[in-house]
Amino acid sequence: MPTGRVFKRPGKAGIISRLLPFTDLSLNVPVPSRPVRPSACPGLLRIVQALDGGICRIKLPGGVLGAGQASALAAAAQRYASGVLEATNRANVQVRGVGAEAGVLQQALLQAGLGPAHPGGDDVRNLMLSPLAGIDPQQALDARPLAAQLLRLLEGDTRYHALSAKFALQLDGGEALACLDHPHDVWLSPLLLGGQWHWGVGLASSPAQGTMVVALPLGEALAGVAAVLGRFLALAGSDHTRMRPLLDAIGLEAFLAPLGLRRVTHSGPRGASGGRLGVYPQAQAGTVAVCAQFELGRFHAAQLHALAQLCRRWGCGALHLTPWQGLLIPGIAQAHADRVQAELRTLGLLVDAEAPLAAMLACSGASGCAKGQADTKADARRLAMLLAPPRPVHLSGCPRACAAAHVAPFTLLAVAPGRYDLFIRDAAQPGLGRLRARELTLQAAASLLNGLPRSDT
Ligand code: SF4
Numbered sequence: 001m002p003t004g005r006v007f008k009r010p011g012k013a014g015i016i017s018r019l020l021p022f023t024d025l026s027l028n029v030p031v032p033s034r035p036v037r038p039s040a041c042p043g044l045l046r047i048v049q050a051l052d053g054g055i056c057r058i059k060l061p062g063g064v065l066g067a068g069q070a071s072a073l074a075a076a077a078q079r080y081a082s083g084v085l086e087a088t089n090r091a092n093v094q095v096r097g098v099g100a101e102a103g104v105l106q107q108a109l110l111q112a113g114l115g116p117a118h119p120g121g122d123d124v125r126n127l128m129l130s131p132l133a134g135i136d137p138q139q140a141l142d143a144r145p146l147a148a149q150l151l152r153l154l155e156g157d158t159r160y161h162a163l164s165a166k167f168a169l170q171l172d173g174g175e176a177l178a179c180l181d182h183p184h185d186v187w188l189s190p191l192l193l194g195g196q197w198h199w200g201v202g203l204a205s206s207p208a209q210g211t212m213v214v215a216l217p218l219g220e221a222l223a224g225v226a227a228v229l230g231r232f233l234a235l236a237g238s239d240h241t242r243m244r245p246l247l248d249a250i251g252l253e254a255f256l257a258p259l260g261l262r263r264v265t266h267s268g269p270r271g272a273s274g275g276r277l278g279v280y281p282q283a284q285a286g287t288v289a290v291c292a293q294f295e296l297g298r299f300h301a302a303q304l305h306a307l308a309q310l311c312r313r314w315g316c317g318a319l320h321l322t323p324w325q326g327l328l329i330p331g332i333a334q335a336h337a338d339r340v341q342a343e344l345r346t347l348g349l350l351v352d353a354e355a356p357l358a359a360m361l362a363c364s365g366a367s368g369c370a371k372g373q374a375d376t377k378a379d380a381r382r383l384a385m386l387l388a389p390p391r392p393v394h395l396s397g398c399p400r401a402c403a404a405a406h407v408a409p410f411t412l413l414a415v416a417p418g419r420y421d422l423f424i425r426d427a428a429q430p431g432l433g434r435l436r437a438r439e440l441t442l443q444a445a446a447s448l449l450n451g452l453p454r455s456d457t
Contacts, residue, residue: 041165042094043122044115047102052368053082054098056105058114059125061151062133062144063091063321067308070319072112074304080105083301087294089182089405090128090168091321096368121155123165128182130175131291131320131328137283140174140190141197141218147171149222162233164241169225172207172269177280177291179323180208180269182405185243186228189269191215200266201228203252204243206406207268213252214261227259276324277353279337286333290340292349293326296362296377297403299348306347314340323405325361326350356384359392363403366417372397374414379442383412386446393449395420399432407432410449415439422448 040048047054058073065073073093077083082097098105109115116122127147130136134144150169154160170187172178183206191200191212199221200212216224232243235255240246247255256263280289294303307327311319316331326349332340341351350358357380363369365376376395383393394401394408401411411432412420419439423432437448 041123043165044106044109045119045122047098047106050096050364050368051366051370052084052097052364054102055094055096056081056098056102056109057088057092057094058109059092059116059122060114060321061125062127062129062147063131063323065093065319065321066113067312067317067319069112069114070304070308070311072108073114074301074308076105076108076112077304078301080108085299085301085304087297087299087321087325087327089297089323089325089403090126091131091323093321117152117155118158118161120158120161124154124160124163124167125151126166126168127151127154128168128170128179128184128323130173130178131322132175132177132280132282132289132330133171133173135282135284135289135330136173136175136177137281138174138176140192141199143171143173143188146188146199146221150225153222153226159233160229163229167242170207174269177322177328178207181206182323185232186225187268188216188221188225191264191266193264199224200264200268201225201261202268203228203255204247205268208270210268212264212266212268214256214259215264215266216261224261227261231255231259276322276326277351277358279341280328282330286335287330288332288334288337289320289328289330290332290337290344290351291322291326291328292341292344292351293322293324293358294349295357296360296380297325298377303347303349310340310343310347314343354390356387356390357381359390360384361394361403361408363395363397363401365395365397365414369397371400372414374417374419376403376414379412379414379418379420383442383446386442387449391449391452396432401432412440412445418442420445 042048042055042057044058047056077085077095080101081095084096086094129143129147134142168184170184172189174190187202187207188199189207191198198215198217201214202210202212236246277291282289311329314332314336315329320328322328344351360380362376362380366372367375376397380395392408393410394404395412397414407425409425411423414420421438422436424436425433
């Protein structure tokens with residue numbers, strides 16, 4: 001990604017605060033009023049029952065969790081729920097095992113500043129950024145100011161509360177560490193036109209595989225996205241909770257034509273997705289960010305307490321959740337990076353790409369979800385010990401495959417306790433890919449996977 005844009009270097013403190021100072025919005029975009037659609041997705045204000053208790057999902061602006069918020073979240077999860085937390089694949093966090101004290105938990109989270117600006121806006125805070133947004137020396141654009149404006153629009157303007165809880169946006173500033181393969185209803189990436197940076201907009205695809213269809217000058221990006229969202233809401237029927245079915249029904253041209261936005265056809269930043277684990281340089285000389293992962297996306301309140309202390313001591317006082325079910329700790333002096341990685345290892349986080357569980361995914365499975373046919377989390381740990389070398393395997397308790405935002409190279413789909421069908425990703429096949437073998441035990445699955453050439457991953 002070409003660079004050349006000068007941006008302000010953030011100080012050690014206040015990365016969160018830069019996401020919050022919204023400008024006043026006075027957009028005149030036609031958005032119809034309509035009732036909030038029902039949803040089975042958890043939120044902070046809507047706790048969804050699972051086998052192990054309620055799930056309360058907290059949507060973090062830009063994935064950023066301040067140290068004080070992390071401590072408050074850990075204390076609330078420990079006191080009013082089971083103490084088990086999960087990092088989601090949209091850089092959010094959820095509390096599991098919520099019981100009778102759900103109301104107190106919610107109050108504690110709201111007091112920690114983890115709630116929406118407007119009660120009806122909880123569901124629509126789905127805006128993903130790079131965990132390095134604004135601090136990456138390679139970025140073309142600082143996505144944070146526009147992200148803050150968009151979040152304020154989505155949360156504060158009740159007309160947008162009609163968007164589905166799954167409707168999601170992504171802002172990619174051209175950072176080195178970015179998750180570009182998650183499909184989003186609306187995504188924006190830097191686009192250089194006539195020597196000027198624009199935001200290129202893609203719809204119902206991912207930056208890695210989609211096409212930018214509109215170019216917005218930087219100063220018109222907020223109004224442009226608002227117009228796209230307003231058009232979606234004006235046209236969407238009850239079958240169109242997401243952008244893809246609407247575009248399939250009416251066509252891209254019919255959707256965009258009345259908006260009068262500048263049309264382009266430009267491929268997205270394919271293949272620019274970075275690795276997940278490691279040490280990343282920041283724009284500030286001598287300062288780095290350390291990226292780590294929670295084992296199978298799950299962690300405990302005690303770990304979160306310790307992480308809050310760690311980022312206060314070594315970093316800038318904030319944790320950035322990543323879309324790979326992990327976190328990034330920014331603002332670390334380069335000389336301290338090894339020590340921070342060692343402390344993260346001691347806390348039970350993964351910091352090495354070759355760790356057996358680093359490339360594995362598993363949903364809640366039978367221990368937490370009524371649809372689960374097998375205990376996927378426990379099976380993933382067993383399988384990881386049998387695989388050499390480690391493989392990117394997704395263990396799913398049922399065909400919904402909700403732990404993965406896109407198809408994994410290998411999917412083990414549970415069909416009974418300890419038994420899985422193996423699928424190998426194949427772009428020519430719909431769903432999970434090509435069915436390779438049925439009803440494998442973990443041992444049999446490991447033998448089969450170990451026998452595949454590494455190039456298959
Ligand atoms: S993939 Fe199926 S079993 Fe696993 S958490 Fe989702 S719904 Fe439950």
